[in-house]
Amino acid sequence: MATALPPLALTCGEPAGIGAEIALKAWSERDADGPVFLLIDQPARLARVAEQLGLQVPLATVAAPGEADRALFDEALPVLPVEAPIHGLPGQIDERDAAAVIESITRAVRLTQAGETAAVVTNPIRKQSLKNAGLAHPGHTEFLAELAGGGARSVMMLASPRLRVVPVTVHVPLAEVPRLLTEDEIVAVATATARALTSDFGIGAPRLAVLGLNPHAGEGGLLGTEEAAVIAPAVARLRAAGLDAFGPLPPDASFHAAARGRYDAAICMYHDQALLPLKTLDFDEGVNVTLNLPFVRTSPDHGTAIDIAGTGRANPQSLLSALGLAAQMAATRRRTVAAA
Template sequence: MAKTPFLPLIGITMGDPAGVGPEVIARALADPDVYRGCRPFVLGDAEVMREALPPGMAVRTIEDPAEAGGLAGRVDLLPLSHLPPSSRVPGRPTVEGGRAMVGYILEAVELARKGRIDAMVTAPINKALMNAAGFHYEGHTPLIAERTGARDYVMMLAGERLRVTLVTIHCALKEVPGLLDASAIRRTISVTHQALRRDFGIERPRIAVAALNPHAGEEGLFGDEEARVIGPAVQAARAEGMEVAGPLPADTLFFHAAAGRYDVVVCMYHDQGLIPLKLLHFADGVNVTLGLPIVRTSVDHGTAYDIAGKGLADPSSLMAALRMAASMVRHRAAAGEAAAIDRDP
């Protein structure tokens, strides 16, 4: 008798209850294709989820992730909050909703850390609301890294045609040159290289490193960061056997990366990577945290309060995040780094 395919058990955090998270989850879990690759369930609020469902779908509350049945059209949900009607209004965020939003994340991290789920996928949150609720982090990534004990972690944004990782993330552009050093760049290259092998199954990753300045500094005419910090980091990575090119002028680099010459581009700052990524993958980009002991992917969009509850939100990014999380789990399992446990519904 043929063995039943391994379907990773994936917890989806609902995100800000007032944002588009519940809606994109509902629309994604209405698609039978999602269940061919994983067994998803939601960590959130049952009433919020019910109010986001289209006709014909239902919420089934569960007490344990193992109860998730993986049936299209039915949302299995682990209830972690019971928000009052005033905190369930689409487009109107509240501090109470913000506390619940963080609670979903913390529970998913614990479940993943203990091996009770195979991966977590996060719906969008409001970073200011997170801080207003008493959790002083810049977003999901540093919170999850702290809770899992990860020290060297990297943000990746990925689509079918392009992947980018970031040396610096959320900071003012004027601060970037002072934050760059050879050690930070070298660490980003290394974490990226290891993750492409472990999580994406690329045996010998081809990594391109973007320059900071126009024309890669034009031999020092437009800046010296290429010669002073980026170049030495690239050379150090090469000395360790990694296939790394750079620093390369960013104005031409992304064309070649999107055409398939490189598996990833290591970028010096946030918008250097996200502008080309979102040009190609505005709807279906995925945010991945590399270097964690658990698998975590996320949608690559915000809470979109202006369209929340209006039936306009696109579930493509969430669906791509679920597919990528399931693929990462399988690659880790194939490498013997995570147990592909058959969990019968």
């Protein structure tokens, strides 16, 4: 009989955003057999948000993840309190709240590394607040890699029921992409993707579509040289290593239904090449996944939405998808490790 997973660790996210609202709604709209999760946040703040939005969500303060079992979760949303104060309200940014946001992320990672929680699920953060507080990372992905230790090279995947995409370059200006796009980077990202598809998604022989950078994948050099000089040699190296990788493919013809049926993940050359098709196809069910970490991490595929925070209009579906995928990945990783 399979051992039940520990609870998932859900971080508070930016207090001025919709994190509290979608967490409360995710508990309210949970399936009876959905994953158990605990929220690392401030119980008093959550109670205020619930009252403001008219959400009938009972809260249960816990001292340790082990208290957040199925019986408790069925009755109330478990909350593991943060020690740092939270000053801001939904829709009202308070830069002092960066300390609580960082604490919530750090504790979620440490608990998951210790096996007390099954995976890390992060609510959206406001990057500028964390930067102002001295955090030297452009976003969650890079901060999580540092917390993981061991020089982990994190890779960002966006996953939904209809598509998985992985950008080689991520949060950089578009003008910098050709310079940063190297054979080694493409090989490293694609290799990490294939490994994760096997260990965390249960795909024994992953198929990787590698996209071109330029229109029509360079049109034989007429519209760009990166395909021949960088991307094609990377694909050849991947195939020589035994991976089912093919390309470079014309990006504009790689995301229709028939094309998506040919691969398990698309390796894209830059941020918007990956995120535009996924958010168009599956905005509400898109999940941000960090690959190549010693723990599972997912997140809703949207931002803090401070403009609608506190209005009751936030949709929890992406968070529900992130929680569900995190539980599936954690269970698959456990089975893969056990089999190995």
